[in-house]
Amino acid sequence: MIEKLNRVGTVYIPVTDPDRSQKWYIQHLGAELKHLDEAKAIIDLAGQSFFLMKASAEQSANFIDGNGDRHFSLTFEVDGEKVLSELHEDFIRRKIPVGEIEDRGHAGKNFVFADPDGNLFDVWSELNPASQ
Structure with a gap:
C-alpha cells in the first residue's frame, strides 16, 4: 500500500536578503526565527516551516x-x-x-x-x- 502525504513540511520563498526578510516576517507576521545564515533564514509561521532562500531579484514565489x-x-x-x-x-x-x-x-x-x-x-x- 502507498502511504499518503501527511502534511507540507517546508515552504521555500525566494528573497533577495534573508536577514532583512526574516526581520520583516517577524515584525509584521509574528514569525519566529529558527536559523539564519547568508543563504537562508528558517522561520516558523502559522504552524509551518518557511525557508527564506537568497535568490536573484527576478525570482519570486508568484506565477x-x-x-x-x-x-x-x-x-x-x-x-x-x-x-x-x-x-x-x-x-x-x-x-x-x-x-x-x-x-x-x-x-x-x-x-x-x-x-x-x-x-x-x-x-x-x-x-x-x-x-x-
Whole structure:
C-alpha cells in the first residue's frame, strides 16, 4: 500500500536578503526565527516551516495565471471575516502592500498582500475543517 502525504513540511520563498526578510516576517507576521545564515533564514509561521532562500531579484514565489496576472501560490487562513478585516486594517497601518478585500464567489472573503520582495500571499477568512 502507498502511504499518503501527511502534511507540507517546508515552504521555500525566494528573497533577495534573508536577514532583512526574516526581520520583516517577524515584525509584521509574528514569525519566529529558527536559523539564519547568508543563504537562508528558517522561520516558523502559522504552524509551518518557511525557508527564506537568497535568490536573484527576478525570482519570486508568484506565477502568471491564465488571465496573464501575477498570482500568489500560498493562502493563509484566519478565523472569520471580522479577523480578516482587522488583519487587513493592521496591514494597511503597517504599510504592507495589500489588495482590497474580495468576495470571490465562494465561502468567505480574501485579500492579497506582498512581502518586501514582491512575493504575493493570500489570506482567506475560512478555516479548513482539518485545522479547526
